[in-house]
Amino acid sequence: MLTGLMQSGFTNMAAAVAAIPIHPTSASTISDSVDHLYYFLTAITLFFTFGIFTTIFYFMVRFRRRSPDEQPADTKTHMALELTWTIVPTLITVVIFVWASSLYFENSRPPEAATEVFVVGKQWMWHIQHPEGPREINELHVPVNAPIKITMTSDDVIHDFYIPAFRVKKDAVPGRYTSIWFQATKIGTYHIFCAQYCGADHAEMIGWVYVMSPTDYAAWLSGGARSESMAQTGERLFTQFGCITCHVADNTGRGPSLVGLYGKPEKLRNGDMKLVDEALIRQAIVTPNSIILPNYPPIMPTFQGQINEEQVLQLIAYVKSLGTEERKTNGK
Amino acid sequence: MSTTVIPELPGQEIPAESRVNYLNASYGVKSWLLTTDHKRIALLYLGSITLMFFVGGFFAVLMRLHLIEPQGALVAPETYNKLFTMHGVIMVFFFLVPSIPATLGNFLVPMMIGARDLAFPRLNLLSWYIYIIGAAFTLYAVISGGVDTGWTFYTPYSSTFSHTSVIPTALGVFITGFSSILTGLNFVVTIHKMRAPGLTWFRLPLFIWAMYATSIIFILGTPVIAITLFLLGLERLLHIGIFDPAIGGDPILFQHMFWFYSHPAVYIMILPGMGVMSELITCFSRKRIFGYTFVAFSSLAIAIISFLVWGHHMFVTGQSIYAGLIFSVLSFLVAIPSAVKVFNWTATLYKGSISYDAPMLYALGFIGLFTMGGLTGLFLASLATDVHLNGTYFIVAHFHYIMVGGAVMAYLGGIHFWWPKITGRMYPDGWARFAALVIFVGFNLTFFPQFVLGYLGMPRRYAVYPTEFQVLNVMSSAGASILGIGYLIPLIYLLWSIRYGPIAGPNPWGAKGLEWETPSPPPTENFEEIPVVTADAYDYANVGGSRV
Ligand SMILES: [Cu+2]
Ligand SMILES: [Cu+2]
Numbered sequence: 001m002l003t004g005l006m007q008s009g010f011t012n013m014a015a016a017v018a019a020i021p022i023h024p025t026s027a028s029t030i031s032d033s034v035d036h037l038y039y040f041l042t043a044i045t046l047f048f049t050f051g052i053f054t055t056i057f058y059f060m061v062r063f064r065r066r067s068p069d070e071q072p073a074d075t076k077t078h079m080a081l082e083l084t085w086t087i088v089p090t091l092i093t094v095v096i097f098v099w100a101s102s103l104y105f106e107n108s109r110p111p112e113a114a115t116e117v118f119v120v121g122k123q124w125m126w127h128i129q130h131p132e133g134p135r136e137i138n139e140l141h142v143p144v145n146a147p148i149k150i151t152m153t154s155d156d157v158i159h160d161f162y163i164p165a166f167r168v169k170k171d172a173v174p175g176r177y178t179s180i181w182f183q184a185t186k187i188g189t190y191h192i193f194c195a196q197y198c199g200a201d202h203a204e205m206i207g208w209v210y211v212m213s214p215t216d217y218a219a220w221l222s223g224g225a226r227s228e229s230m231a232q233t234g235e236r237l238f239t240q241f242g243c244i245t246c247h248v249a250d251n252t253g254r255g256p257s258l259v260g261l262y263g264k265p266e267k268l269r270n271g272d273m274k275l276v277d278e279a280l281i282r283q284a285i286v287t288p289n290s291i292i293l294p295n296y297p298p299i300m301p302t303f304q305g306q307i308n309e310e311q312v313l314q315l316i317a318y319v320k321s322l323g324t325e326e327r328k329t330n331g332k
Numbered sequence: 333m334s335t336t337v338i339p340e341l342p343g344q345e346i347p348a349e350s351r352v353n354y355l356n357a358s359y360g361v362k363s364w365l366l367t368t369d370h371k372r373i374a375l376l377y378l379g380s381i382t383l384m385f386f387v388g389g390f391f392a393v394l395m396r397l398h399l400i401e402p403q404g405a406l407v408a409p410e411t412y413n414k415l416f417t418m419h420g421v422i423m424v425f426f427f428l429v430p431s432i433p434a435t436l437g438n439f440l441v442p443m444m445i446g447a448r449d450l451a452f453p454r455l456n457l458l459s460w461y462i463y464i465i466g467a468a469f470t471l472y473a474v475i476s477g478g479v480d481t482g483w484t485f486y487t488p489y490s491s492t493f494s495h496t497s498v499i500p501t502a503l504g505v506f507i508t509g510f511s512s513i514l515t516g517l518n519f520v521v522t523i524h525k526m527r528a529p530g531l532t533w534f535r536l537p538l539f540i541w542a543m544y545a546t547s548i549i550f551i552l553g554t555p556v557i558a559i560t561l562f563l564l565g566l567e568r569l570l571h572i573g574i575f576d577p578a579i580g581g582d583p584i585l586f587q588h589m590f591w592f593y594s595h596p597a598v599y600i601m602i603l604p605g606m607g608v609m610s611e612l613i614t615c616f617s618r619k620r621i622f623g624y625t626f627v628a629f630s631s632l633a634i635a636i637i638s639f640l641v642w643g644h645h646m647f648v649t650g651q652s653i654y655a656g657l658i659f660s661v662l663s664f665l666v667a668i669p670s671a672v673k674v675f676n677w678t679a680t681l682y683k684g685s686i687s688y689d690a691p692m693l694y695a696l697g698f699i700g701l702f703t704m705g706g707l708t709g710l711f712l713a714s715l716a717t718d719v720h721l722n723g724t725y726f727i728v729a730h731f732h733y734i735m736v737g738g739a740v741m742a743y744l745g746g747i748h749f750w751w752p753k754i755t756g757r758m759y760p761d762g763w764a765r766f767a768a769l770v771i772f773v774g775f776n777l778t779f780f781p782q783f784v785l786g787y788l789g790m791p792r793r794y795a796v797y798p799t800e801f802q803v804l805n806v807m808s809s810a811g812a813s814i815l816g817i818g819y820l821i822p823l824i825y826l827l828w829s830i831r832y833g834p835i836a837g838p839n840p841w842g843a844k845g846l847e848w849e850t851p852s853p854p855p856t857e858n859f860e861e862i863p864v865v866t867a868d869a870y871d872y873a874n875v876g877g878s879r880v
Contacts, residue, residue, distance in 0.1 A: 020803050024788045038717050038787070045707040052678060052703050056696055059681040060688070063617070070618070070685040074873035077623050078679075085675040086626075086668065093664040093710070100714030101657055107716060108653055123493070157489040158583060160648065160723055164789025167720040171649045173584060174488060175577020178650035191798065195723035195791040197482050199489060200410050203794035287580065304578060 027186040027211065028166035030107045035167075037099055044092065107168075110181035114149035117142070118230070120309045121152065121159030121172035124201035126192060127310055131317060133227040134220075138207030140192065142184060143217035149181040151278065155309045160196035163209055169195055177279050184211040234318025237311055241303060249322075256296060262320045269294045281316050353756070353853040368453035369856055374439035375754070376460050381427050381435065382823075384467060387474075388422035389819065391415045396778075396812035402799045412795035413480040414496065420483030425505045426467050428739055429597060432604035433515055433550075434463070436746045437543050439754060441519055443847035443854065444537050446528025446863045451521040459514035466508030473500035482793060484594075487575035487586040491567040498568060502561045509554045512600075516550025519543050528846070530865035534628075537845055537869045538621060541628040542607025545635040549596045549603075552639070557593035560586065584649055591642035599638045601735055602702075603631055605742030606673055609695055612745050613677050614870040615843040616692035617684030621870050623676040630669030637666040647718045656715055663713035670706050674699060689841070690764030694745030697772045701737025705730060708783065726786025729779045737775055744771070744822065751826065752836030756853040759829040763821060771818035777811025844871055 026032055063072075117140065120127040128136045142148050152161055154172040162169035166182040194205035212220060228236075238244055246255035265275050269292045274280055284291040285307065288300035307315070354371045364372060395415045398406035407415070438456065442449055450456050473479050479501040481490040490498050523544050527536070564586070566572050573579035575586045614621050621627060643651060643659030651659075677699055686692070708730045711717045721727065752758055781804040786792075790801045797805070839848040850859050867874060 020784075021788055021800060022784055034716055034720055037714065038711070038720075041707075041711050041714065041717065044710070045704065048707055049700065049704050052674060053700055055678055056681065056699060059678070059684070060686050060696070063681060063684050063686050065618075065685045065687040071873070072618055072683055072685045074620060075622065075683065077625070081679070082623050082626050082672070082676075086672055089671045090668055093667065096710060096714055097661055097664050100716045101660060104656070104715035104719065105653065107719070157493050158486060158649075162723065162789070162791065164720070169648050169719055169722065173577075173650060175582070176650060191789065193789065193791045197413075197486070197489070197793040199480070199493060200413065202413070203409060203791075203796045206798075286578075290580070 025165040025186075025188075025190065026167075027184055027188060027190060028163075028168070029183040029185055030103075031165065031167045033103055034107075037103060040099070041096065044096075110149040110179065111147045111183075114147035114181050115142075117148055117150050118310075118313045119150055119152035119161055119172065120313070121154040121156075121161065121194070121198075121205075122309075123156050123199055124194070124205040126161070126194075126205065126207050129230055129310060129313065130221070131230045132221055133229045133232070135227070138192070138205075139210065140207065141210045141212060141217065141220050143214050144184050144187050144211050146214070147181060147183045149179055151177050151179045151313075153177050153309050153313075157198045158196050159194050159198050159205065162193045162195035163190060164193065165190035165209075171196055177282070184209070187211050187213055230314050230317035231321035232318075234314035234316070234321070237307075237315055238318055241307065243315075246300065254297075255300060256293060258319050259322045261322065267294065268292060278316050281319055282312050285312055285315060351851065352855060353851065354856045355756075355853050357856045366457070368449070368457050370438050370442050370450050370453065370456055371754075371854065371856075371858075373456050373460055374435050374437075377430060377434040377438060377463070380460075380464060380467065381430055384422050384426040385819075386823075387471075388419050388427055389816065391419035391422070393812060393816050395419065396809040398795070399797075399805045400809050402797050402802050402805075404796045407795075409795035410480065411478075413482075413793070414478035416793055417479050417482050418474055421470060421479070421501060421505065423735075424483055424597070424601075425508055426463075426470065428601040428735055429512060430463060430508075430515075431601075431739065431743050432608060432746060433519070433543060433546055433600075434459075434511075436539075436608065436743075436750060437515070437519065437546075437604060440539065440750065440847055441522055441543055442526070443850070443858055444540055444845055445523065445526060445531055446846050446859060446865065447522065447526040448857045448859070448862075450518045451526060452518050455514050456518055459511040459518070462511040462514070463508055466504045466506070466511065468504070469500050469507060470504030473497035473504065476500065484590060485561070485564060485586075486590075487564065487567065487583045488577075491564055491575050491586075492571075499565055502564055506558050506561045506565075509558045512550045513554050516547035516554075519547040520551070523547075528863050528865055531846075534625070535865060535868050536628075537607075538610035538624070538627055538631075539604075539607035541631050542603045542610075545631040546600055546603045548632075548635050549600050549638065553593045553596040553600070556589060557597075560589040560593065563589075584646070587646055587649065588642065591645045592639070595642045595645065596635070596638040598731075598734065599634050601739045603634060605698065605702075605739045605746075606631065606670075608742045608746040608749070609673075609677060609698055611843075611845065612691050612695040612749055613680050614872065615749070615841050616689060616695070617681050617686045618842075618872040619680050619682075619684040619870070620868070620872060621676065622679040622682070623672075624869070626672055627676050630672050633669045634666060637662065637669075641666055644713055644718075647715060648722050660713055660715050664710070667706060667709060667713070670702075674703055674706075688765070690759075690761055690768055691745045691749035691841075693765055693768040694741050694748060697768060698738060698741040698745060701733050701741060701772075701775065705733030705737055708733065720789075721786055723791055724786035725782040725790050725792055728792050729782035729786060732779045732782075737779070741771070744768075747826070748822075749841070750847075751829070752840045753847055753852045753854070755830050755833070756836055756851075757829045757833030758836045758840060759822075759825050759833055763825045767818055767821040767825075770814060770821065774811050774814030774816075774818045778808050778815050779811070781805075781807045781811075844869065 116131055118129045126138050128140050152172040154174045159172040160169055161172055168180045168182050170178045170180045188211055190209045192207040192209055194202055246253045247258050249257055249259050251257035261276050265273050267273055286304050288302055292298050354369055398404050398412055476497050479496045479498055481494050481498055523540060563574055567575050573581045575581045575583050610621050641659060641663045643655055644663045647656050711721055748764055785801055785804045790797055836852050838851050846863055849863060
């Protein structure tokens, strides 16, 4: 009976050990390649740790002190050996560096065709907006096998948007836009974690990514209360905040026309050339004093504190939707 | 050598108590609080950092208890956040940074170079008082409700959003920094100016080289953390906007400044441990260190390169890809000198005469754990894997392997090695070896599962967590309880040994350093006559001879 108990105890223990998870779900186009590098590094670690440990144990036994007044002979510094164990690790790190960096390089470049999604971190929630209109909190619905680019910022402190199953993460920093991209390869539900400590409920700032088949995703997009697109919301805000009084499409207002603004370089009054991207438009709205154009009086009021980060993103979506045709502004 | 030298020392036969030494030269609280003897100051530090270690450890125990349950077994999330913050602040700034330099370093630097004291004895006492004032501010912060920013104090959370005692804590850390600067200055001047006749640079024990390298970082790095915390205080009190994007500031700037100090600080914590290692390995294998110059210069290389790698903490902040590449390559570079040291220590054992005394067990534990800690650093220096592992338990495991597996192991090894010199007494060897084993097992059980947790994606600083992470968390907590007991055992037998331990004699290990050429405990002036050095350090092959 005792042996029976012990046996079942052992099988239980074995089952418990086998149940310990050791590998995270892998569900994006980059996750396997990151894992391969991880395994390589694990192999290196095991090799050296094991090597050093066995050498030490061997020496400890082989060269243990056999009598209290034992006196080993002197050894001289061995130049060739010193050079070997300086150069070999250096070469190994070069290999790791090249591998890791080229992979990172690839993983950092979103494909042109990526669908954009916008994320704003706010103590202690993730606010997510799709350009088509749907907005979600702590949930992100995406289609499988399609590249998704996430542009994010924060309304308060630094957060970090982390999807372990996709091996991607990036800080959401107040005052700037950062981005990641991924392409999910498996339909399923995966964790979103906040990976940068952000206060009391940091550990509750978690959510789920739902990776759906293209048809399910299309149904999800069109389902529910059909909301307006981000650009449409932005257009409403453009009127509501009075931007329209100064920024008129035919350039007859006190401010420049914003038609055709996005995506082109422009010259500021201080001579700087700047590419007009999301970050610059955000800066123009939040701290207009820092973006002064030649030929315009610096009269644009700041909207800081009146417009939250999500609304800024909607205004940007609207400005972007104004097209890319040749821009009409005062003078040249 | 011990057998031949002992008869030359008249103090040997007389019990330690009846001979005048630095411990019994004068009595009373005042004689301690106003002492300028580097050995007594070392003991003042030893007492205070031991206290801080157990306070910080107590917070860690509470954290691990809390994490037994996914929904948190013990405290509210706000309290948990304070626990890990206070644990980090106390362990880093009030234990690890001063640990070896302020205790063993203070005690040994003059003794190892054949001097009677440090160059500036009163400055040395002042540095202890500064430490105490800093610690008092921080402990006040604990009592007044705690602080919850993480030991990293990241803005804008710390500057604008946290409602806890950020200012007293930051002030405490700010003040304590000056004690490090003074200690560093004192060591540099002492090592330059007060070496015994014949003790050239390349005859110095490697512990001295390590102290020298550490002092450089103290002097160059600590002012930066002081400035950083000063700006944080200004921002919090006056809202000057330097870290606030709403008025044109930049929260990431804080991270640059913080890590510019705090990465080198990692080496402040580990370099002294490496110095201790070289002393222990040579003594317990009766060998000259293998590759003296390589070990010595690798300390300096580490000290210098460590100032150029701070950006590896910020790969996922939106740092440019190219900056990432540079910080990555430099981080790999700083790993090489550490690897060189490990190989040289291992090679020192070759054809030695190895004994398994307690200090040696700690030393061997150090090599293993430090190797793992260092190698797992490669995962974080590699950009592609860092993206996944940054901010997870993998980081927690990695730096505990370096800081606890490395620095604390070396510290304990050093304490066990020099304890007979410091107190004149031996501790029970069996207990000491047993404790080393318990600590080694407890440590690995605590922190190894955290590597796996991190790879699975569990973020650090989580008061609650998804249930799939529970098994590994329970394992880690079980390990922590073993580790906690492992740390209590030495506390007990070391205290016991002060009164009841057998008399140690001047050189119980048959070691070669100058500190072993004088009675234990040493007289106040360290040496009756300043020794003249005629041989290299670790001259173990010179049978029976003394370096003096
Ligand atoms: Cu968070
Ligand atoms: Cu670092």
